[in-house]
Amino acid sequence: MGAASDPTTPRRVRLDRDERRTLIARACAELISTEGYAQTSVRHVAARAGISTGTLLHHFQSKEALLTATLLQVSDAFVADIRKAA
DSSP states (O other): OOGGGOTTSOOOOOOOHHHHHHHHHHHHHHHHHHHOTTTOOHHHHHHHHTSOHHHHHHHOSSHHHHHHHHHHHHHHHHHHHHHHHO
């Protein structure tokens, strides 16, 4: 019996571009909050998101581009929370 037919093997879920980018940015935010930006590598973010480094770099060409997207996502979530509370 192969791994593809093994019921204990998690099935990969195909996400659309925006969902994948959101997942990656969330993983990045989690790591930055616990490890700091300097200690957070693209490889660590990819591992936290459950994807390959190549997949991450397909969506974000650099660590700096990933940071920008992460900061935008965190600030958007913050603004949404403030609006909800107001």
